[in-house]
Amino acid sequence: MTTATTAKVPLRSPQFCRVVAAEFTSSVGTQMTTLALPWFVLMTSGSPARMGLVFLIQILPVPLLSMPAGMVVARWGARRVTIVGDLCSAALTAAVPALYLAGLLPFWALLVIVALIGCVASVYLSAQRMLLIETIGSDEGVVTAGNALFETATSTARLIGPAVAGFLIAQFGALNVLWIDAATFALSAALLTRLPRHDLPPEAPSASNMAEGVRYLFRDPVLRTMSLAALGYGALMPVVMIALPVLARSRYHADPHVAGWLLAAWGGGTALGTLAVAWFARRFPPLWLAAAGGMGAAAGLWLLPWNQPVTTLALTVAASCMFLPGVTAPAVTLMMLRPPEHLRPHVVPVFGAAVFITSPIAYGVAGLLFEHLSVSTVLTAVAVGASLCGLVLLNLARHRART
Template identity: 35%
Template sequence: MPGNRRPFTAVLAANVVSITGNALTGMGVPWFVLQSTGSAAEAGFVALCTMLPVVLSAVAGGPVIDLIGRRRVGIASDLVCGAAVAAVPLLEFAGVLRFWMLCGLMAVTGLCHAPGETARGVLLPTLAGSAGMPLAKAAAWYDGAARCAGMIGSAVGGVLIALLGAQNVLLLDAATFAVSASLLAFGLRGLAEAQPRKRSVPALPRTYRRELGEGYRYVLATPLLLGICLMTLVTKGLDQGWSAVLLPVHVREDLGGSADLGLLNALFSASALTGALVYGAVAGRLRRWPVFTVAFLVGGMPRFLVAALTGTVAPLAVTMAIEGLAFGVLNPIMATVMYETVPEELRSRVLSVTTASVLMVTPLGGLAAGFFADSAGVPGTMLVAGGVYLLATLSPVVFPAWRQMDAPGPAAAGRQGLVPREPGPEPG
């Protein structure tokens, strides 16, 4: 019998709206910088300013999310990000925008992005249970919604930039954050797991440090989670360099401009959406480890190689469509493994830790890509990045801990005393 699908549907809709806006920002801001300065290095520096606060907030955000409540954090995150994005074009129209202001505003969006994303993500098992849906299928739908949003944003982003200008596109993005906040406020109302956690001890600094440390200890004691963090740490940095610098510069210099950028990103997102939905339909019949391993090998290195060796849209479009299909299965697999491995009471803390670990190198990805693109050229930078990507994606083949993806569970960490009991009074 179907359950209550309202919370799950509301979160999916909020994700579609806000991630569509993020896709517009992801295209609009680099394009705005390249139009204003012509410097790949400055575009990379803006990417650094955007992503570094994401890491910092993810490092420390887990206990804060539990304290404030997942619903409130999600709403506040959207509202603050929307205000910061709107300030960029408004300051530009007023003629007072400076490069340091742009960097600061993008840093604000980064600071609030990770807690909001984590607050929604940790609710997925609860939302799936409320909707009467298997977790693997819910994870595929959750990722599929994000892919759909990326597809929509990418499909219209390049055209909107060409028609309206990057500044007006950023105003449109700001409006999407307000819509997303409204959906969360309505959809998560009354959901117990989305409210602030009841505490038997006061929220003292040492309590916060203890709770923060529990998340890190759990990841370090679980080889599979640690392996996922280390591999995706490298690949996320390379992906950031690709999306924030290398692909926009390649499209601007060698292809047809912002419309081609939108086409390529839309093809990738559409294929990734297809991959996620197909995996959700057949997830119960497939072993996770071999599917994950092959998908990451197919989805990683080839786009760097093809872009470096060709100067036309068609080969890169075909490559990115194939890679999108492969990448569509990755997030549902990792999400399912994460939720099956980590106890509910630790999810905010552990997911914050894994987000921080995965993104640790990401802020440097755009900066390094911009520096090497300016100094060594875009094709050479792409070839080196693709080689590093290939080496990183071979780790599931080499290390046996990855085979635990087919039978994850909290036992390993639990045996080491890392699954918390009901907290009692703090000593001293």
């Protein structure tokens, strides 16, 4: 990626567009599978417990295998891993309806397939971000903007995927939707095949590289502080998401429409925020962008505990979520660029694994908090925590500016 046109407008390069298009396509497939596969289990077995087990088995390999996945990416390259990952996901997803129609799909076999899908996802997620660097280079502003646009594709897929899956399941049944899901993964692989190859490091990665990557993350003051702040928001924002239906029930006469509007405001604010970050990223350093995002999100959260009309509450939720990509995009960018090149595939998965572990715990704790405390009390505590995270990021940006 060294041509003059690419250097001038790297985010408009055909290669970058292919990566974003592939991410959107595969994410839509992932979101459709997330709904269609458990629904298929529920309808064929009638067991909510089996459906929950499918959810667990599918997501469990992601945090458990994220660190070893970095070695796979370092050894084989991000381009090859993402293409193979898409093809494996397509084959595994298609295997479910194929085996079921052949009468060869006992529940244990379904769990094996689902576990393999989770294993592929753990490697795939590690490779995606590294593929971004291979496509648009290593300029901080450009990579931050690229990460933001990448998140725009992912967030949009999260909004569209479940809705499309619900419609298609109603029209054609979950089994047939799984065929469509498999096709989206195959299309994603086809989009990535024309990307240029990236030279692999001459030395094969080893377990020592993985351990060194972990040590680098904790030793580097910027990465360590950014990780703690990002994990702080990752633990706090699930509490806010759980609070939205609680607010609809306790303050707005248990109106399900209000809950829907608030969740839509969450998704819309996040999507707008990713676009805003893509514009600001090439004008401000990542640390200052993260500090502004953190403080802005915290300011909005202080308004949530107040009793207010649903319209202003929705706008407050959207405004708070709009600032969050200002934290996450710079955090991922710094995780990708600050380590030496041979350690990058081993640093990013550590951060991803921590996020995957933190979010489910936060959702579980949030449910317990709302059982015993008022929603205003919990949201005030969230605002305090978010403010502390924002101050940590602001102090980091000021300290690095002086040095």
